Amino acid sequence: MAGHKHAFLMWLVIRRKLLTQDKILQWDFSRRKNMNMICCLLCYANIDSHDHLFFDCSYSQRVWNSVRSKGGMPNVSSDWSSIIDWMVHRSRSKSASVYISRLVLAATTYFIWQERNARLFKNQTRPPEALCDVILDTVRYKLMGAKLKNTLRVKELLRAWEIYDTRVFDDGS
Numbered sequence: 001m002a003g004h005k006h007a008f009l010m011w012l013v014i015r016r017k018l019l020t021q022d023k024i025l026q027w028d029f030s031r032r033k034n035m036n037m038i039c040c041l042l043c044y045a046n047i048d049s050h051d052h053l054f055f056d057c058s059y060s061q062r063v064w065n066s067v068r069s070k071g072g073m074p075n076v077s078s079d080w081s082s083i084i085d086w087m088v089h090r091s092r093s094k095s096a097s098v099y100i101s102r103l104v105l106a107a108t109t110y111f112i113w114q115e116r117n118a119r120l121f122k123n124q125t126r127p128p129e130a131l132c133d134v135i136l137d138t139v140r141y142k143l144m145g146a147k148l149k150n151t152l153r154v155k156e157l158l159r160a161w162e163i164y165d166t167r168v169f170d171d172g173s
């Protein structure tokens with residue numbers, strides 16, 4: 001369920017299809033008068049655009065820098081093209097660690113976009129630390145529902161997520 005939502009959002013981000021304010025302004029001239037509309041509501045220091053949100057924004061960077069190690073990407077910078085390069089190089093991988101990386105990236109983009117919308121439409125704000133918690137909880141929850149190979153390496157990976165439940169393993173039964 002939620003997995004598809006996250007994957008779809010990722011696809012929209014990659015294709016730059018999200019309706020960010022910089023895009024709205026391209027066709028809605030009346031809004032240009034209101035400069036608040038184009039401001040990034042996560043940092044208030046830049047404009048609301050794809051490149052900025054993922055992950056130029058200081059808020060997004062804090063989130064990415066806090067969750068990336070758990071996703072097995074401790075050295076992957078917050079630069080979107082570096083992240084996508086890293087992913088493309090591993091696009092054929094079926095390893096559990098890359099699977100976790102994908103979950104972490106998808107959840108991060110999803111919740112940053114959700115936070116941006118919560119601020120824009122509901123006037124609700126959460127600090128980056130709270131967003132990190134939601135992202136990691138979501139990934140952990142998904143891992144608990146995953147079917148992974150029963151190997152020592154996978155067990156080790158799951159231990160980092162405090163998952164000890166053997167039902168996660170696909171024994172082919």
Ligand SMILES: [Zn+2]
Pocket residue numbers: 040041042043044045046052056057058059
């Ligand atoms: Zn920002």
